[in-house]
Amino acid sequence: xTRKLTLADxxxxxxxxxxxxxxxxKSLDDISLDxxxxxxxxxxxxxxxxxALADQAEISRAANRPTLALNFERAAELVNVPQDFIMxxxxxxxxxxxxxxxxxxxxxxxxxxxxxxxxxxxxFEEAAEIYERRGLYTHRx
Amino acid sequence: xxxxDNPNRWRRYADxxxxxLRLDKFAKEDPANGFSAFSSPADPKPSVKISAGSIxxxxxxxxxxxxxxxxxxARHHIDPAIAEEAMAMNSGQVARMLVDMNVPREALVRLxxxxxxxxxxDVVSRLNALEIAFAYSKMRARKTPGNQAHVTNxxxxxxxxxxxxATAVAFGFDxxxxxxxxxxxxxxxxxxxxxxxxxxxxxxxxxxxxEEAEELRIGMAGFTSYAETxxxxxxxxxxxxxxxTPWSKAFLAAAYASRGIKMRCTSGAGSELLMGFHESKSxxxxxxxxxxxxxxxxxxxxxxxxxxxxxxxxxxxxxxxELMAENLIxxxxxxxxxxxxxxxxxxxxxxxxxxxLPYLIGGSDLICSGFGSILAYDNxxxxxxxxxxxxxxxxxxxxxxxxxxxLTPLPESKAIDLRRKAVDCIAxxxxxxxxxxxxxxxxxxxVIASGxxxxxxxxxxxVAGISEAIKDRGITVVDVIKALAKRGFREExxxxxxxxxxxxxxxxxxxxxxxxxxxxxxxxxxxxxxQGPGTGYRVSESRxxxxxxxxxxxxxxEVLRSEAMxxxxxxxxxxxxxxxEALPSDDKNEIVIGISPAFGLKLFQTTASHRxxxxxxxxxxxxxxxxxxxxxxxxxxxxDTSFLGLSAARLSGSGIGIGIxxxxxxxxxxxxxxxxxxxxxxSNAPITQLEHYKGFGANAAAYALGEMPxxxxxxxxxxxxxxxxxxxxxxxxxxxxxxxSEGAAPQNIEVKFKL
Numbered sequence: 001x002t003r004k005l006t007l008a009d010x011x012x013x014x015x016x017x018x019x020x021x022x023x024x025x026k027s028l029d030d031i032s033l034d035x036x037x038x039x040x041x042x043x044x045x046x047x048x049x050x051x052a053l054a055d056q057a058e059i060s061r062a063a064n065r066p067t068l069a070l071n072f073e074r075a076a077e078l079v080n081v082p083q084d085f086i087m088x089x090x091x092x093x094x095x096x097x098x099x100x101x102x103x104x105x106x107x108x109x110x111x112x113x114x115x116x117x118x119x120x121x122x123x124f125e126e127a128a129e130i131y132e133r134r135g136l137y138t139h140r141x
Numbered sequence: 142x143x144x145x146d147n148p149n150r151w152r153r154y155a156d157x158x159x160x161x162l163r164l165d166k167f168a169k170e171d172p173a174n175g176f177s178a179f180s181s182p183a184d185p186k187p188s189v190k191i192s193a194g195s196i197x198x199x200x201x202x203x204x205x206x207x208x209x210x211x212x213x214x215a216r217h218h219i220d221p222a223i224a225e226e227a228m229a230m231n232s233g234q235v236a237r238m239l240v241d242m243n244v245p246r247e248a249l250v251r252l253x254x255x256x257x258x259x260x261x262x263d264v265v266s267r268l269n270a271l272e273i274a275f276a277y278s279k280m281r282a283r284k285t286p287g288n289q290a291h292v293t294n295x296x297x298x299x300x301x302x303x304x305x306x307a308t309a310v311a312f313g314f315d316x317x318x319x320x321x322x323x324x325x326x327x328x329x330x331x332x333x334x335x336x337x338x339x340x341x342x343x344x345x346x347x348x349x350x351x352e353e354a355e356e357l358r359i360g361m362a363g364f365t366s367y368a369e370t371x372x373x374x375x376x377x378x379x380x381x382x383x384x385x386t387p388w389s390k391a392f393l394a395a396a397y398a399s400r401g402i403k404m405r406c407t408s409g410a411g412s413e414l415l416m417g418f419h420e421s422k423s424x425x426x427x428x429x430x431x432x433x434x435x436x437x438x439x440x441x442x443x444x445x446x447x448x449x450x451x452x453x454x455x456x457x458x459x460x461x462x463e464l465m466a467e468n469l470i471x472x473x474x475x476x477x478x479x480x481x482x483x484x485x486x487x488x489x490x491x492x493x494x495x496x497x498l499p500y501l502i503g504g505s506d507l508i509c510s511g512f513g514s515i516l517a518y519d520n521x522x523x524x525x526x527x528x529x530x531x532x533x534x535x536x537x538x539x540x541x542x543x544x545x546x547x548l549t550p551l552p553e554s555k556a557i558d559l560r561r562k563a564v565d566c567i568a569x570x571x572x573x574x575x576x577x578x579x580x581x582x583x584x585x586x587x588v589i590a591s592g593x594x595x596x597x598x599x600x601x602x603x604v605a606g607i608s609e610a611i612k613d614r615g616i617t618v619v620d621v622i623k624a625l626a627k628r629g630f631r632e633e634x635x636x637x638x639x640x641x642x643x644x645x646x647x648x649x650x651x652x653x654x655x656x657x658x659x660x661x662x663x664x665x666x667x668x669x670x671x672q673g674p675g676t677g678y679r680v681s682e683s684r685x686x687x688x689x690x691x692x693x694x695x696x697x698x699e700v701l702r703s704e705a706m707x708x709x710x711x712x713x714x715x716x717x718x719x720x721x722e723a724l725p726s727d728d729k730n731e732i733v734i735g736i737s738p739a740f741g742l743k744l745f746q747t748t749a750s751h752r753x754x755x756x757x758x759x760x761x762x763x764x765x766x767x768x769x770x771x772x773x774x775x776x777x778x779x780x781d782t783s784f785l786g787l788s789a790a791r792l793s794g795s796g797i798g799i800g801i802x803x804x805x806x807x808x809x810x811x812x813x814x815x816x817x818x819x820x821x822x823x824s825n826a827p828i829t830q831l832e833h834y835k836g837f838g839a840n841a842a843a844y845a846l847g848e849m850p851x852x853x854x855x856x857x858x859x860x861x862x863x864x865x866x867x868x869x870x871x872x873x874x875x876x877x878x879x880x881x882s883e884g885a886a887p888q889n890i891e892v893k894f895k896l
Contacts, residue, residue, distance in 0.1 A: 011648035011661045020646045031642055033635050036619060037626055043363060043617050045645075048401030052647045063665055064250065065475060065652060067217060071391075071439025072650070075398030083361065086396050087354050093389035095381045120395070127388035130212050133205075134377070136386070 005058040012055060023047045050076040070119070077117035085110075093127060095136055104128035161488040168456040175419030178410075178454070178463035179266045183421040187260035189228045191221050200259040208377040210430050213387035214258065217437030223255030232260070236267040239276040239473070242673040246280055250475045258429035261473065265466045266425060270499070273465045278503035279671045281472040282664035283653035284678045286504035287315035288547030289479060290514035292334055293521035294593040297326040297604045299333035299571075300564050300579055301587045301596055306337025307563035308556060309514040310345045312532070313549045315655040316367065316479075318511055320350040320521045323601050327351040329608035331364040332621060333567055335637060339625075340563045343636035344656030346403060346649070350522075353393065360402045363618030363641045366649075367403035369444045369479065369510070373434050374408065375427030378418035391438040401644025403654060405442035405477060406435045410463055411450020424454060428467040436474045441652045444510040445471045446481025455486040461496060468505070477653035477664070479510035485517075485524040493526055494538070502544045504678055506653045516592035529591070539688045545680050550691045560588045566630050573624035574616060576607050700872045707745040707752070715754035716893040717741050723774040723887040728794035732764050732841050733772045735789030736890070737780045737802040738880035744873060747805025748827040748866050756834050758894055760799065763838030769795070769845055771838075773892050777885035780877035783817050786810030788887065795845035799837065804873050805829055809841050820844060821852050827866050829855050 009015050017028045022045040026035075035041045053076035060069040078086060089107050091097055098104050105128050112121035131137060157163065172181035185201040196215040197204050207215060235252065238244040253261065268276060290309040294301045302319065309317050317338055319330045331349040338345045346366040349359050359365055371390055374380045380387070390406070397404040408431035410424035419427065428445070435443050447454045447464045454460040464481060471478045482497055500508045512535070513520040513528035520528060527535050532548075539546045564584045571577040579598070586597040599607075610616075618641050625634040639659070643649045649656065654663035671677030680688065723733075734757070741753050761771040776788055782800050786808035789798025793812065797820075801807040805826030808819045821840060823829045836853040843850040 007665055010651070010663075010665045011646065013643075013646035013648050014660065022645050028642065028645060031638075031645065033622070033626060033631070033638055036622060036638060041619070043361075043619055046363060046619075046641045048399070048644050048647050052401075052645065053398065053650075056647045056650055059665060060651065063652075064247070066220075067436055067439040068441055068652065069439070070217075071395055072398055072647075074395035074439070078395055078399035081399070083358070086399075087357070090353075090389060090392055090396065093386060093392055094384055095386055095389075120392075123388065123392065126216070127386070130209060130388070131386070134209055136381075 004062070005055055006062050007059065010059050012052070020052065021049065023049055048079065050079045053079065074119045074123065077111070077115065077120050081111075081115050081117065089124075093124070096138055098131070099137055101128045101132045101137065104131065161490070162492070164488040165492075166456060170458050172423065173421050175414045175421060176457050177423045178457050178459040179262075179423055179425050179466070181421055181423040181426070184262070184423050184426045185259045187228060187232070187257055187263050189219065189224050189257055191224060194221050196221065196224070200257045209380065209387055210375065210377055210434060213391075213437055214430065214433045217391075217439075218254075218433040219257065220254040223251065225255070227252040227255030228257065228260055232263045233267055235264045236272075239264070239268065239280065239469075240272045242279065242671065245672065246669060249280065249473060253473050253475070258426060258433050261433070261470050262423070262426045262429040265469050265473075268466070268469075270462045270465060273462065273469050274499035274503050277465065277469045277472060277499070277505070278677070279669070280469065281505060281669050282475055282477055283506050283655075283662070284667045284669045285657070285662060286545050286547055286678060287507050287655050288313070288512055289316040289318060289507040289510055290314040291511045291520055291522050291525060292317045292319050292337070292514055293321075293330075294515060294519040295322060295521070296593045296596070296599065297321050297323060297330060297601050298587070298593060298596060298599045299329050299567055299604060299607065300583060300598045301590065301593055302330055302333035303337030303340075303563040303567035304560040304587050305515050306334045306347075307340035307559045308551070310338050311341050311551050311555065311559050312514065313547055314345060314512070314514065315547065315657075316346045316348070316507060317514070318348050318350060318369070318522075322521055323605060324351060326601065326604045326608045327355055327359060328611040329604050331359045332570065332611055332616075335364045335618065336567045336570055336621065336625070336633070337563045339633045339636035339640070340566060341559050343639045344659060346640070346655065357396065357400065360397070361400055362616070364621075365402065366640055366643060367405075368397055369405045369407055371404065371440075372407045372412070373431050373438075374412055374416070375422070375430040376413050376418045376420050379413045379416045382416055382418065387434055387438065394438050394440045398647075398650055401647055401650070403649050404440060405444055405479060406438070406440050407444040407448055408432065408435065409445055409448035409450050409454075409481060410460070410467055411447060411453040415450055415453060424457070424460075424463050425466055429470055432467070432470050432474050432476065435476060440476070441650065441654075442477025442479065442506070443471050444479040444481070445476075446478075446483075446510070447486070448481055448483055448510065451481055451484050452486040455492075465499060475652065477506045479507035480505040482509040482526045483511040484522075485526050485528075493531075494534075496526060497535070497538070501538055501546045502542050504545065508546055518594070519592050533691070536691055540691055543680055543685060543688065545678070545684060545688065549687045552692070557588065564588055566625060566633050569628035569630060570621055570624045571607070573627055574620060576610055577603075695868050695872060697872045697875065700869060700876070701743070704744055704746075711741065711745045711752060711754055714752065714894065714896050715741065715757070716895065717775075718891040718893070719775075719888045720891050721889055723772075723792055723889045725792050726772070726794040728770070729845075730768070731770050731772050731794040732845055733774050733789040733793035733798040734760060735774050735776050735785040735792075735798055735800045735887070737785060737877050738775065738777050739780075739877045740775065740801070740803040743876055743880070744803035747803070747829070748870065748873075749805055749829055751805065751831055751834075753803060754894065755831055756801070756805065757892060759831050759835040760838035760841075761892075763835045764842045767839065767842035767846065769842045773890040775888045775890050777887065778881060778883065780874065780881055782806045782808045782822075783810070783819060786819055787812070787814070787816050790814075792887065797841050797845040799841050802874075803877060804870055807834070807837060809837065809844065811844065823853075823855060825855050825857055825862055827862055828857060828860070
C-alpha cells in the first residue's frame with residue numbers, strides 16, 4: 001500500500017479485514033473460535049504488529065493528532081522488544097534508579113542498535129540530558 | 142453537647158447539624174497553602190517566546206530554568222508553528238469561541254496545540270459553570286457518550302466478580318475496572334471479570350488496576366484490554382515522589398500501545414496538594430500542566446476531574462466548578478476524557494446529584510471513571526459518587542432529562558439469568574483449568590446476593606491460591622476461551638475472543654474508542670460535530686424508549702387492574718342503589734354526602750388504601766351520633782372536590798354538605814360560600830386515616846348544629862406526596878372525569894352495609 005491512510009480507512013478491521021494480520025500472518029477472519037480450539041490460534045496471533053501501529057499512526061496524523069501518532073510509532077519499535085527488557089528500561093527511567101547519565105545512554109544504544117528502535121533511543125537520550133540538568137542522578141532511599 | 146433548650150441558639154442550627162451535609166468539611170481559600178481552585182498569586186502569566194523554531198521561555202520561565210514538566214511540555218506538546226498565533230489571542234475572545242456553536246471544534250483544538258498551561262487555564266477560568274458545561278459538551282472528542290463501572294468486592298470473590306461484571310455489562314457500561322483488596326489476587330480478579338464481561342454481549346473493555354509491571358503482564362496474557370492507572374502530576378516534586386518522571390510514564394504509554402492495549406493517563410486536581418508539593422499554585426493551573434503533559438506523551442486520553450483528589454477539591458470554594466474546568470481543558474486538548482465523577486466527594490445526596498448533572502446532560506466519553514456498579518462497601522477503590530445502591534436514581538435521572546448517561550434499565554428476570562450464567566461460566570473455567578470446584582451453594586449464594594456480606598463463597602486467602610496458580614502456570618486468555626467452549630459456553634468463548642482480537646488491528650487504540658454493537662466507535666468514526674440544536678449527539682427514538690423503560694411504571698390499565706382486585710371484596714361489604722334524582726331538601730337535620738362519579742363503581746379504595754365502604758360508614762356513624770341524618774348523593778356533572786362539596790351543601794337541608802372523591806380527598810362545604818372557600822378540606826388523601834373521616838363527619842354535624850368545632854388536622858411529616866401519588870392520582874382522576882357529563886343530574890343513593 002503506497003497511499004497514506006485516511007480517516008475513511010478506519011476502522012481497519014472493517015475496511016480491510018483481509019489485510020489486517022497478526023504476528024504470524026493470520027488474518028482477522030482466520031482468527032476464529034474453531035481455529036483457536038483446533039490449536040491453530042495462539043497468543044502470538046493475538047498480538048499487535050509494528051505495521052498495525054504504523055497504520056494507526058497514519059490515521060492519527062490524518063486526524064490532526066501528531067503526538068498520538070508519535071506514541072504509536074514509538075510503540076511500533078517496542079513490539080518485538082522482550083517484556084523483561086521493557087520493564088528494566090522503564091525501571092531505569094524512574095527517578096534515582098540511574099546513578100549516572102551513561103546508564104541511560106547505554107540503554108538508548110541497545111534500543112538503537114539491537115532493537116532497531118531509533119525513536120525510543122532518542123527519547124532515552126533526551127531523558128538522560130534532562131535528568132542531568134534536573135539532578136535526578138542522586139541516591140534515593 | 143449543646144443543650145436543647147439553649148436560649149441563645151436558634152434550634153434550626155441543631156437540625157442542620159444532623160444533616161449528612163455536616164459530615165462534609167470545608168476548607169478556607171488559602172492560595173499560599175495550595176487551597177485555591179482557579180487562581181493563585183503564584184500562578185504565572187501566560188507567555189511563550191520562540192526562537193529558531195524552539196521555545197526559549199514559557200509561562201514566564203526561561204528554558205534553562207525549565208523543570209521536567211515545563212521541559213516535556215515545551216518539547217512535546219507545544220507546536221511552535223501555532224504557538225505565537227494562539228498565545229497572542231485575547232483569552233476572553235478564545236473563551237467566547239469555546240461557547241460559540243458556530244466555531245468548529247477543530248479550530249479550537251488546533252489553537253490548543255499552541256497554548257501553554259497558563260493560557261489554557263486563563264481561558265477556561267473566564268467561563269461560568271454553565272458555560273464550562275456547554276463548552277465541554279461541544280468540545281468532547283467522541284459524539285456518543287459512554288460510561289465506566291467499578292466491579293470489585295470485599296472478598297475478591299471471583300464468582301461474585303463474574304456475576305457483577307455480567308450485570309454491569311447488561312446495564313450498558315462500556316468499560317469495567319477491577320482492583321483487589323489483596324494485591325496478589327490480581328490474576329484471579331482479572332480472569333473472573335474477563336469471563337463475566339463476556340456474558341450477554343461482547344465489547345465491554347476491561348482493566349485490572351494493579352502494580353504497573355503486573356498490570357502489563359496481565360494485559361499480555363490477554364485478560365485485560367485497557368489501562369488507566371498511569372498517573373501524572375503537575376509539579377516536579379510530586380512527580381518524583383510518585384516515583385516517576387514524564388519520560389518514564391511516556392515510555393510506559395508506548396509499552397502499552399506496543400502490546401495492543403488501550404491506555405489513558407490519570408491526573409486530577411488536588412493530587413499535588415495531597416502529596417504536599419503544590420508550589421502555592423492553583424489547582425487548575427497545575428492540572429493544565431498535567432494535561433499538556435499527557436497530550437505531549439501521546440496518550441489518547443485521560444482519566445481526569447479530581448479522581449482521588451476530588452473530595453479534597455470539593456472542600457475548596459469553586460472546587461466543583463474547577464473539576465468541570467479541568468475536564469474542559471482535557472477535551473479541548475483533544476484527549477478522551479473519563480471525567481471523574483468517581484470518588485464520592487460528599488455525604489450529601491443533593492451534592493451528588495448536582496455534581497453529576499452537567500455530565501449527564503452534556504455527555505462525556507466516560508461519564509464516570511468508575512460508577513460503583515457494586516454496593517459501596519464492596520467498592521475496593523472506595524465508594525464512588527454513584528454506587529450500586531443509587532443505580533436506579535441514575536437511571537431515573539436519565540429518564541427525567543432524556544439524557545443518555547450510557548446506561549439502560551435491566552429487568553429483574555434478565556439480571557438473575559445473566560448472573561447465573563456468569564457464575565456457571567467462571568465455575569466451568571475453574572473446573573476445566575483445575576483452579577477450583579465451586580459448590581452449588583457457593584454459586585447460588587452469589588447469584589442472588591446484593592453484596593459480599595450475603596455470600597457463602599470464596600474468601601481472600603483461597604483466592605490468593607487461585608490467583609497464584611493462574612500466574613505461575615502461565616494461563617492465558619486462550620486457555621480460558623478453550624475451557625468455556627469445551628463446557629458448552631461457545632457464545633461466551635466467542636465474545637471473549639472478539640475482545641482480544643481488537644488488539645490485532647489496534648483500531649481501539651485511537652482516541653475515545655469503545656465498542657458498540659460489535660464495532661469500534663471512536664473520535665475518528667464518530668467525531669463530535671456539535672454545531673447547535675439538531676447536531677451532535679441526539680437521543681434517538683429507540684434509545685429514548687430504552688432509557689424510559691424503568692421498572693414499576695403506572696398506566697391507566699394498571700390502576701384499573703388493581704381496582705378490579707378490590708371490586709369483589711367491596712361488593713361483599715356495601716351496596717349502592719340509585720333511588721331517583723336528588724333534589725334540594727329543607728330538612729334541617731340532614732347532611733348530604735356528595736360522592737364522585739366513579740366512587741364505588743370503578744374505584745374502591747382511597748390513595749391511603751382505605752375501603753370506600755369504611756370511609757362512608759365512619760362519616761355516616763359520626764353524623765348519626767349527633768342525631769342528624771346523612772343523605773348520600775352521587776354527582777355526575779363534576780368530579781371536582783370543591784364542587785362536589787358545594788353541590789352537596791346546596792341540596793342539603795342543613796346547608797352543610799361533604800364532598801368526597803374516590804381517592805379520598807374530601808371537603809366540608811356550606812351552601813352560601815364561594816366554591817373554593819370551604820369550611821374544611823382533606824387535601825392529603827394518602828395520609829388521611831379513618832379516624833380523620835370520622836372527625837370530618839362529626840364536624841359537619843357540628844357546623845349543622847351551629848357549633849364552631851376544631852378543624853380536623855391531618856398531620857404531615859413533609860412527605861413528597863406529589864411524587865408518590867400524583868401519577869396514580871392523575872390516572873384515577875381521569876377515570877372519574879370520564880364518567881362525568883355536562884348537566885347530568887345528581888342521584889340519591891341508598892347505601893346498604895352488608896358486613
